[in-house]
Amino acid sequence: MSWDWLIADDYWSSRLLFQRLLAALYLVAFASALNQFRVLLGQRGLLPVPEFVRRVPLRRSPSLFHLHYSDRSFRALAWTGIAVSGALLVGVADLLPVWGCLLLWALPWVLYLSIVNVGQVWYSFGWESLLLETGFLAIFLGPAHTGVPLLPLLLLLWVLFRVEFGAGLIKLRGDRCWRDLTCLYYHHETQPMPGPWSWHFHHLPRWAHRVEAGANHVAQLVVPFVLFAPQPAASVAAGVVIVTQGWLLLSGNFAWLNALTMTLAVPALDGALLGVPPPTDLAAPPTWYHAVVLAVTVLIVVLSYWPVRNLLGRGQLMNFSFNPLHLANTYGAFGTVTRDRYEVIVEGTDADAVGADTVWHEFEFKGKPGDPYRRPPQVAPYHLRLDWLLWFVALSPRYGGRWLPALVTRLLTGDPEVRALLRHDPFGGAAPTHVRARLFHYRFTTRAERAATRAWWVREPVGTVVRVCHLGTDGTPVPG
Structure with a gap:
C-alpha cells in the first residue's frame, strides 16, 4: 500500500518553522510556571496542590503530581520542561529516529498537562488548553529528515479554525456592540491587561474602531474557511490570521494566545513562500507511523463532535475542555465587553x-x-x-x-x-x-x-x- 497521498513535502519548511515556534512557546510556558507556581500552588501556596489532589481523583485531572507532589519535584519537572523545550527549539528532535522524535515531543506535553490539571483557577485560561491541544498534535509531525505528514497539518488547521470561528461566533451571538461595531470604543481600555500601545489604540478615531470590529468579523467568521482552500488562497488566509493576531498582540497582553494562534497559521503557508526548499532525500515515514497518525486523526474526529455541537448550539461555551486531556476543545473570548x-x-x-x-x-x-x-x-x-x-x-x-x-x-x-x-x-x-x-x-x-x-x-x-x-x-x- 502506498502512503504517498498522506505526504505533503511542499510544507517541509512550514513544518520546521511551526515546530521551532511551538518549542519557544513551550519554553515561555514552563518558565512562567517555574517563576510563579510555588507561591500560587506549592505546598504553602495560595491554593496548594496537595489539598487539590486529595479532593480530585486522577481520572478527572491526569497529572504526575497525583503520584507525588513537593515543591522540589515541581521544580524538577519545570526545569525538565525548560530543558526539553530548549532542545526542541534548537532541533535536537530532528537528529533522532521517528520514534525518538515522537517521544521527545510527547515529553513537554505530558509535563505541561501535569501542571495544568492541578493548576486550578490559576490555569483556567483558554491558552493553556490551546497549548496542550496544539502540543499533542505536534507530537506526530515527525523529524525534519522524513516526509511531511498531511493529516497532522490538517488537524492543526482544524484547531485554528475552532479558535478563530469560535471567537467570531461568540462575539456575533454575544454583546450587541459587536453587531453595531462599537465594542472597540471600550475594549482597549477595559481589557484585562493593557499593553504599552493600548492607550494609543484606545485613542484611534471612532471610525477606525468600527473598521477594527468589522475586520475582526471577516477574519474570524470568513477567513477560517479559506485555510482549507488550495494554494495560494490558504496562504493568504494564513497571512490574514497572522496580521490580525499580530495586531492583537500589539494592542494587549494575552499571554501566548496571539503568538500561538499565529503559530497555528504557519502550517497553512505554502513552503515555497518561506524560501527554504525541502531536501531531496527525505525518507519515507515507516508504516507504523502512518498507522499511528491515522488512529490519532480518527480520535480527533470523534472528539470533535462536542466542540462542533457547541459551535452550532445556542448556548455556546467559551474556552471549555470536554475531556481531561484537553483535546478537541472549544475556544472564544470577549462575548461580552465591559464598558468601565x-x-x-x-x-x-x-x-x-x-x-x-x-x-x-x-x-x-x-x-x-x-x-x-x-x-x-x-x-x-x-x-x-x-x-x-x-x-x-x-x-x-x-x-x-x-x-x-x-x-x-x-x-x-x-x-x-x-x-x-x-x-x-x-x-x-x-x-x-x-x-x-x-x-x-x-x-x-x-x-x-x-x-x-x-x-x-x-x-x-x-x-x-x-x-x-x-x-x-x-x-x-x-x-x-
Missing part, C-alpha cells in the same frame, strides 16, 4: 493603629494597572497569573474565592515568595501591620490630560474589596 474598568488596589501600612490620618502605601504589581503614571508594560507572551486574576476580582469579589484571603495573609506576614510576584514592595521586605484592598475606577487619560500631567490613567476610589485587617493570633486576617 475597575482595579483592585492592595495597600498596607506600618502604623500601630489605623485612623483617618493613616498613611497607606500601595503594593505595585508587575503587569496590572496601578500607578497612574506608569506606562502599561509589555508582558505577553509571558503570563502574570496573579495580575490576571485580580482583574476578575475587580469584576466580582467571588473570583477571589479562597486565594484572596490567603494572599492578604501572606502580605501581612511579609512573605518573601509573595513579594517576588510584586513589582514594588513599599515595606522593603518588612511585614505591614495592616492591609486593605480598595476598588478604583480607571480610565485612560485624554490626549490633553496626558500632555498636561504625563499620566496614563485617571483613577478614583469607588469601594472596598478587603476591609482593613491585621494578623490575628491564629495567623489569619482579622478585621480592624
